[in-house]
Amino acid sequence: xxxxxxxxxVVPGQVFSVTIQVQAGAQQVGGAQAQLTFDPALLRVxxxxxxxxxxxxxxxxxxxxAGTVKxxxxxxxxxxxxxxxLAQIDFEALAAQSGTVRLKFETxxxxxxxxxxxxxxxxxxxxxxxxxxxxxxxxYLPLIRRSx
Numbered sequence: 508x509x510x511x512x513x514x515x516x517v518v519p520g521q522v523f524s525v526t527i528q529v530q531a532g533a534q535q536v537g538g539a540q541a542q543l544t545f546d547p548a549l550l551r552v553x554x555x556x557x558x559x560x561x562x563x564x565x566x567x568x569x570x571x572x573a574g575t576v577k578x579x580x581x582x583x584x585x586x587x588x589x590x591x592x593l594a595q596i597d598f599e600a601l602a603a604q605s606g607t608v609r610l611k612f613e614t615x616x617x618x619x620x621x622x623x624x625x626x627x628x629x630x631x632x633x634x635x636x637x638x639x640x641x642x643x644x645x646x647y648l649p650l651i652r653r654s655x
Contacts, residue, residue, distance in 0.1 A: 510610050510636025518641050519602035525636055527593040535588045538581035538623045542613040547574035549608045549640050551599045558592035586624060600640045610636035
């Protein structure tokens with residue numbers, strides 16, 4: 508699982524989206540769970556939209572005070588393989604300060620990010636994302652004055 512795009516630069520007040528992507532290759536995936544952490548001083552979640560490949564929503568929550576996102580979905584039909592979106596997360600960059608935020612997959616139990624098929628874990632690895640919150644654009648124009 509990974510965050511796409513892996514690196515993104517935004518300005519305070521900007522609303523942007525990242526996708527939790529599953530890269531399963533030929534392996535089928537019957538269920539997926541992702542728990543992300545982020546710095547709530549720099550980002551706020553506005554919405555989570557689950558992808559269509561795993562149509563049964565098991566969990567879709569966020570906590571902007573704790574800086575967490577939890578999503579889980581599965582299927583009882585034909586399990587997908589290949590690359591697909593587990594969820595899209597819409598964030599807003601906060602104006603409080605600038606800095607770099609890591610969108611980190613939690614991998615420790617009991618809330619570990621995981622992919623499963625047939626009751627067994629099939630997760631190979633996770634790849635975190637990075638959001639750079641800048642100060643925003645500043646335009647400096649020359650001062651033109653009329654001569655006396």
